[in-house]
Amino acid sequence: MFEKLLIKSGLYIDKTEHNIIEKEVSEMINELKILSDFKPKYDKISHISSFFSDLRDDEIKPSSKTSDILSNSKSKNNTGFLVKKII
Amino acid sequence: MITLSKLRKELDSKNVSAQEITRSYLNNIKKYDNKINSYITVCEEYSLNTAKKAQEIIDKKESLPMTGIPIAIKDNICTNRIKTTCASKMLEDFVPFYNATAVEKLLNQNAVILGKTNLDEFGMGDSNQNSYFGAVKNPYNTKCVSGGSSGGSAAAVAAKLALVALGTDTGGSVRQPAALCGITGIRPTYGTVSRFGVVAFASSLDQIGVCANSAQDAGYVLNCIYGVDQRDSTTSKNATGNYLGMIDMPIKGLKIGIPVEFLNNIVSDDIKKSFLSVIDYFKNNDAQIIDVSLPSSKYGIAAYLAISSAEASANLSKFDGIKYGFNSQNHENSRSTAFGKEVKKRILLGNYVLSDENYERYYKASHDLRNALICEYREIFKICDVVLSPTTLQTAQEIYSPGNILSQEYSQDIYTVSASLAGLPEISTTCGYDKNNLPIGFSITGKPFDDAKIISIADRFEKDFIRKEPIL
Numbered sequence: 149m150f151e152k153l154l155i156k157s158g159l160y161i162d163k164t165e166h167n168i169i170e171k172e173v174s175e176m177i178n179e180l181k182i183l184s185d186f187k188p189k190y191d192k193i194s195h196i197s198s199f200f201s202d203l204r205d206d207e208i209k210p211s212s213k214t215s216d217i218l219s220n221s222k223s224k225n226n227t228g229f230l231v232k233k234i235i
Numbered sequence: 236m237i238t239l240s241k242l243r244k245e246l247d248s249k250n251v252s253a254q255e256i257t258r259s260y261l262n263n264i265k266k267y268d269n270k271i272n273s274y275i276t277v278c279e280e281y282s283l284n285t286a287k288k289a290q291e292i293i294d295k296k297e298s299l300p301m302t303g304i305p306i307a308i309k310d311n312i313c314t315n316r317i318k319t320t321c322a323s324k325m326l327e328d329f330v331p332f333y334n335a336t337a338v339e340k341l342l343n344q345n346a347v348i349l350g351k352t353n354l355d356e357f358g359m360g361d362s363n364q365n366s367y368f369g370a371v372k373n374p375y376n377t378k379c380v381s382g383g384s385s386g387g388s389a390a391a392v393a394a395k396l397a398l399v400a401l402g403t404d405t406g407g408s409v410r411q412p413a414a415l416c417g418i419t420g421i422r423p424t425y426g427t428v429s430r431f432g433v434v435a436f437a438s439s440l441d442q443i444g445v446c447a448n449s450a451q452d453a454g455y456v457l458n459c460i461y462g463v464d465q466r467d468s469t470t471s472k473n474a475t476g477n478y479l480g481m482i483d484m485p486i487k488g489l490k491i492g493i494p495v496e497f498l499n500n501i502v503s504d505d506i507k508k509s510f511l512s513v514i515d516y517f518k519n520n521d522a523q524i525i526d527v528s529l530p531s532s533k534y535g536i537a538a539y540l541a542i543s544s545a546e547a548s549a550n551l552s553k554f555d556g557i558k559y560g561f562n563s564q565n566h567e568n569s570r571s572t573a574f575g576k577e578v579k580k581r582i583l584l585g586n587y588v589l590s591d592e593n594y595e596r597y598y599k600a601s602h603d604l605r606n607a608l609i610c611e612y613r614e615i616f617k618i619c620d621v622v623l624s625p626t627t628l629q630t631a632q633e634i635y636s637p638g639n640i641l642s643q644e645y646s647q648d649i650y651t652v653s654a655s656l657a658g659l660p661e662i663s664t665t666c667g668y669d670k671n672n673l674p675i676g677f678s679i680t681g682k683p684f685d686d687a688k689i690i691s692i693a694d695r696f697e698k699d700f701i702r703k704e705p706i707l
Contacts (some may be wrong), residue, residue: 158546158555161581162570169576173583176544179645182537183600189605190274192658 236702239304239452246293253293253303257286260305264349265397267707273370273382273391275310276318277350287440289345292322296629300620301344302700306396309388311472312443313432318388323356324496325560325573335432336467337401337443337460344459349397352387357551358403358436360384361411361634361647365369365577368506370634373416374423374705375673379631382412382523382647382691386528388446393705398455400446407626407651408619409444410663412687413674414626417665419451419693420446424684426471429464437543438469440655450662450693457686473684481691484564486520489692492527492619497650498575503629503706509675510625514538516696517623527615527622532653535643538601538608539652541588547600548585551578605656612657616682617656622690624650625692626663626676650678660686664693667701 150170154161161169245251261279282305289303308314310323313331315338320326330488334342341348355365362569363371363386363388371386373379374394381390389412392400402409404422421444435441439695447453458476463470493514501507518524556562556569563572574582588591615622628647654661660681661666667675681689 150583153583153586153590156590157579157582158552159574159582160568161579162571165576169579169583172576173580173587176540176580177587180537180597182534182539183541183597183604184603186531186534186607187599188603191695206240 236400236448236704237418237446238449239455242304242398243298244641246573246597247298248487249293253286253289254283256303257305258513260349260398260603260624263394267472268396270377270707271390271394272352272369273352273371273376273381273387273394273396275320275322275353275368275387275683277318278348281317282349283343283459285347289447290443291348293347299344300455303342303345303347305347305349306390306456307349307352307396307400308338309385309400309402311354311434311436312338312401313434314348314351315353316407317580319351319434320367321357322354322368323573323575323578324367325554326434326559327367328562331432333432336429336464338432340460340462342350345646347510352385352391352587354387355384355408355546356578357434358384358405358441359547359577359581361645363387363408363412364634365575367575367687368371370609372629373673374707375417375630376671378633379673380634382415382627382631384408384414385420385444385446389413389420390420392416392446392448393418393557394707398448399452401456401460402444402446403433403436404444404655405440405543407648408421408656409446410626410661410676410678411447411647413663414665415631415674417674417705418446418448419450419664420444420658420661421450421457421662421686421690421696423457423461423686424474424660426469427474427660427684429462429467429470431464431466435546437546438541438550439546442544448455449697450664450690451479451482452663454687454690455542469685474653475684478690481687482690482694484499484688486517486522486692486695489517489522489621490525490619491517491522492525492615492622494509494532494622494624495526496529496532499626499629500649501625502672505630505667505669505673506625506627510642510677513623513666513696516699525619527619529608529615529653534604535608535652535656536648538604539648539656540584540645541597541601542605542656545583545588546585548589550581551582562706608653609657612659621692622680624680626650626678630669630671630673633666633691637651637662653679654678659683660689662693664687664697666700668694668703
């Protein structure tokens with residue numbers, strides 16, 4: 149798994165660093181595991197952009213293409229900022 | 236202590252010239268910066284030329300608030316024809332051909348850029364030990380860290396090597412070093428200051444902030460650099476300026492929320508004592524203290540790590556040694572050779588979090604957590620005007636201390652990441668010193684675009700608190 153990650157990241161780590169970085173990244177992943185305890189408890193999750201849209205000037209309108217992307221993302225995965233999903 | 240407003244008066248009444256002030260700061264840099272390593276690039280000739288132009292403006296009685304004011308810029312903010320390295324081998328020789336919008340606005344007022352300050356590489360870190368150009372040392376004890384990632388900016392202001400400095404704050408990178416270096420640091424509401432020209436770390440979290448000797452000084456700088464920018468679609472028209480407009484607002488009747496989770500997390504006796512004295516200060520001035528709850532804050536560091544690493548892995552993918560940055564002879568090794576360990580770790584974590592099998596578990600969960608935090612803050616701000624917290628878990632630790640394990644490394648951000656994730660404004664100011672005379676800071680968090688209010692509250696506290704100066 150770590151080797152695959154290195155390739156995706158465009159990193160070629162030599163042997164001296166390899167074990168240290170693999171260990172430290174594993175520790176970081178362990179830090180993330182607490183997220184599995186988190187259960188969303190708000191029936192209507194406020195999308196991050198709507199937090200600002202309450203206050204944003206209505207004159208700022210995204211282009212139609214951008215709004216299509218945003219409306220699609222709202223219905224699918226509710227994320228505010230699009231980051232390409234790596235498959 | 237010299238402040239921006241005092242210097243403005245001295246300059247405008249010609250008691251001192253812009254060139255004299257600039258030379259004075261340049262001499263301080265020559266004398267003391269070898270002890271703290273706060274600057275990567277010092278622009279001596281450029282700053283003296285700018286000071287000369289500034290003085291001509293002052294002589295014509297056409298000065299603006301920032302005219303002739305000596306300022307340092309964090310080295311991940313682009314400055315035209317001045318090296319911008321991000322403290323990385325990857326950009327060691329990078330010279331931009333344009334200014335960041337915030338820099339452009341300062342130069343339009345003829346502010347004097349003294350140089351570019353040191354940072355954790357690409358803004359990744361909270362101790363400023365992750366710099367290709369060496370660690371920044373704390374002016375209060377040069378064996379200790381300055382905090383990060385804007386450690387150079389904070390240390391330069393604390394050591395009087397700049398009057399004010401720009402930093403960038405992603406998860407606490409202005410507030411935390413400000414607390415550890417005994418100065419004031421503000422992260423404005425997300426969308427207040429344009430990110431155009433900032434080398435991106437995590438685009439949904441990055442925000443230019445200000446390191447200063449006082450909340451008022453921070454407000455002066457913010458008044459110059461805020462505003463909508465066509466080149467940054469995340470800037471907001473709701474950032475309306477006038478950040479000094481609420482100075483001298485009475486504290487009486489102010490409703491201050493203290494999250495019980497933050498209070499219960501304090502492990503340092505010195506920080507607890509200082510923070511409780513801050514609460515007493517506001518009580519004694521007839522503010523109302525309200526216990527509130529931010530239950531999702533305990534997941535804040537995990538969510539911040541996931542989101543920031545995911546965005547960093549995307550933002551740093553352009554540094555491939557072909558389009559941008561260092562190119563090794565064996566170009567496959569460009570990224571491995573030029574990135575430091577912390578940057579590599581975050582890129583790897585980011586790609587892990589975005590992979591198909593982990594996307595829902597970590598990345599989506601982090602955004603759900605982010606939304607929950609926003610909702611919880613909304614509930615708190617229905618009954619409170621502001622929220623108080625300590626800024627850091629510990630005071631400045633020794634540089635390269637052994638046993639610097641992960642859970643200690645990232646836990647310094649525990650109080651600052653929640654405001655970052657929710658896009659809220661937060662200011663840190665000094666409230667005490669530990670038994671080793673190292674500074675302690677506390678933070679005031681406000682509602683979106685309520686930056687002027689938190690500046691005024693910090694200013695009020697600062698008027699009643701006497702700071703100790705570092706001795707270099």
